[in-house]
Amino acid sequence: MNYGFLSSFFQKDLFLVLGFVFECLKERGMAGSNEVNLNECKTVVPLNTWVLISSFKLAYNLLRRPDGTFNRHLAEFLDRKVPANLNPVDGVFSFDVLIDRATGLLCRIYRPATAEEPEPNIVELEKPVVGDVVPVIIFFHGGSFAHSSANSAIYDTLCRRLVGICKAVVVSVNYRRAPENRYPCAYDDGWTAFKWVNSRSWLQSQKDSKVHIYLAGDSSGGNIAHHVAARAVESGIDVLGNILLNPMFGGQERTESEMRLDGKYFVTLRDRDWYWRAFLPEGENRDHPACNPFGPNGRSLEGIKFPKSLVVVAGLDLIQDWQLAYVEGLRKAGKEVKLLYMEQATIGFYLLPNNNHFHTVMDEISEFVGSDC
């Protein structure tokens, strides 16, 4: 049970007051960008984290066009990518697999190098995993459905970490992105990857000759993980757990956290709206079940064997009300869910190992996955 959530109620009141004061001070027409906010933002994260996330914010501002189109070329140019690497780095090696030629769907597989085979044999990349229980984490990178790739440096790094802390094989899915590919492309790609993973004999745990699958993702990736899990259980395939880091959900209504935190910690409502408009089918609003799975158009998960979930919410993320509503929705349907509410965390805190939230979350993830072994 996480008590941080309770103490945040008091913090929230304080924030409300301060928020009100800041609102009064705002003169410019633009959401949230003034010196007070910039300074405040800087006090809650280490400087290099601030630089990193601010650079993303800047780049992303350049890439989104007001007419809803996206400067994909510049996005690809600016994104820092890393190649797959068969040479183990910190005990992890990786290789890419084309799993669907028709859509060009690539996944990057991360495996631990073993003591017996410190230099993976290039012929045996799909060598059977060894172990009674070997978790396989299917990871969906974030980027609000529009940004980043499986080979983005930030996500390559994160996936490598997950291999280590969970003693798992990680499969990172390079799903198609918006606005060029709207709903349901990302989900379809997630589902394709899921089926592919589930059908690999070399990923089966020895205990029961089944693939032990966890779904994980941050931001839009968390959203995708939820929807793929729902589809999986509907198809009768087990998912052992969902790990959602700052998952991207929303709704038509404007919530209190959205209004209070708009523009304060790197993210604005305006950009959130842009990304939903880019992803959701044209003409749909944010109560579409992709965006708002427990909203007016959502569907209850009661009676469905939905996996246990670990949901991480950053206390300075403006969409936290939607994330908390998601957790509530799971609870109401009787699903097992653990909420990690990281009060002083902003978006992206899990990208750099330079803060306590990072380590707390990594430990929780390790335990979450480890508890089945």
Place this chain on the structure above:
Amino acid sequence: MKRDHNHLQPNPDPSSLRGAPSTGKAKVWDEESAQQDCGMDELLAVLGYKVKTSDMAEVAQKLEQLEEVMCNVQDDGISHLASETVHYNPSDLSTWLESMLSELNPPSTFDPFGAAGTAAAALDDSFLVPAESSTLTTLDFDNINRKHQKSGQQIFEEASCSDYDLKAIPGKAIYSQKTQPQTHDSSSSSTPTNVKSEKRFKSTSGPPSPSDIFPPPPPPAAASYGIPTASTRPVVLVDSQENGIRLVHALMACAEAVQQNNLNLAEALVKQIGFLAISQAGAMRKVATYFAEALARRIYRFYPQNPLDHSFSDVLHMHFYETCPYLKFAHFTANQAILEAFEGKKRVHVIDFSMNQGMQWPALMQALALRVGGPPAFRLTGFGPPSHDNSDHLQEVGCKLAQFAKKIHVEFEYRGFVANSLADLDASMLDLRPSEVEAVAVNSVFELHKLLARPGAIDKVFSVVKQMKPELVTIVEQEANHNGPVFLDRFTESLHFYSTLFDSLEGSVSSQDKVMSEVYLGKQICNVVACEGVDRIERHESLTQWRNRLSTAGFSPVHLGSNAFKQASMLLALFAGGDGYGVEENNGCLMLGWHNRPLITTSAWKLTNKTTAISQ
């Protein structure tokens, strides 16, 4: 990658067709200022950003400044930064931010806008540093693509026809011109219009502001920081290994037997491979066959005759050019860098180490012809190996180029040199003119690695290049290490490299082109596997390795920017069955890959220290 490129936006923003001015000239930031352990923030380095810890606060400040400025300007200012500005080397955060700040904040000491405020004004030429980025037309690619010609002659005739009339740009061909406010709307058939008022932030490049001019850092140390160290081995499996597993196992086992000189076993395995290959389909079968043949040659010591059999090579080379984008990408990106380096020069000289049929040059000449202010005098010196039929093929190529030059009204001079090896070259042969009079660019596409077969050859060539005092050296090489000391490693690396390459050919439209391209690549495979010593010329090395060689030899990187990246990406879209191709930026270099596996790299270089060039 098919992911998103279907396609960009419904109505291409016409302003995106214009070349972009940027702060000053082509970026020449010496990335070597970011050396290992130079106080780099390690956490950011892992994520691909090079920021010194001591600079962090300053970088943060620039971010804040940019945020503030961006709030102040209207939306157009931001879209200008996105669509007009050329970005370079995003890993160097500080410089990247600075260049954007300069775009949005013209230097306060200089106010060309005066009464015009922030509105675009047609700037007096004298205030403008000739901005760099014209962008090449890819019209000739379209032409060459569309018409399959077997002989080299026809390529030039096509290229000279009126398809170059910019008023009628077909289909996806891109034309872009630099700063002078002309727009060429792809759908427009009218004559180029002048200043488009929508463009608020025009050419703010002005004269270089103090912040633009950095003193060249001291000569770099051997290694570069932040690049995947030593060996990165990227692999993409395009088919499940389960399918071809026995075949690959047999190939590897055979190679191992060869390495251990267990020739009986090797022979038995080679035969087995033959059988296994038949049961495979597609690229895997072909690749396996070529590798098996190469192994057989090695086992039976039946070495390939003439690695330099030129006339056949020409034909193969051209089919390869047509079939897949690798050569076009190489030419295109190299030309883009050369064009920028030649900005403002009245006389230019390209020294091409990879002349072949001269297919790289019409596009460059075309772009020079269209340059604002008119083309420079263009001199081309081409090198090539001797031909076996005693024909002076280099001269023929030169004649065709001369005809082309005449049609497009570019003053042209040409000289061809036949040489067995580039190491036979001496600067004195070249009739070099003083660099104030004539700017030199040296170009090498898939040639330098051959020099690694002879000790000292590469160093000799580097030293001769330095004597040429080039503005720019463009180098395109395969992105692979096929030159390691251990045979089995070379075998393994090249097996995966060529498998990926062959896979990319599978989608080709013309089966004849495909076959010829496979033969072309097959010869390389044969060389890597069956040859040794001075005969083994396909000694490919990775970008990291070339970076080390070049910086040790006294060269510094010149960065290729977002305009070249974008145009190269759009070029790839022209290839049918080519959804798997992708361009990647790597510390100022551009890589072309298939399904995220980088296969070739274009890099550009200048002399670190111009004044000592002569003495080297």
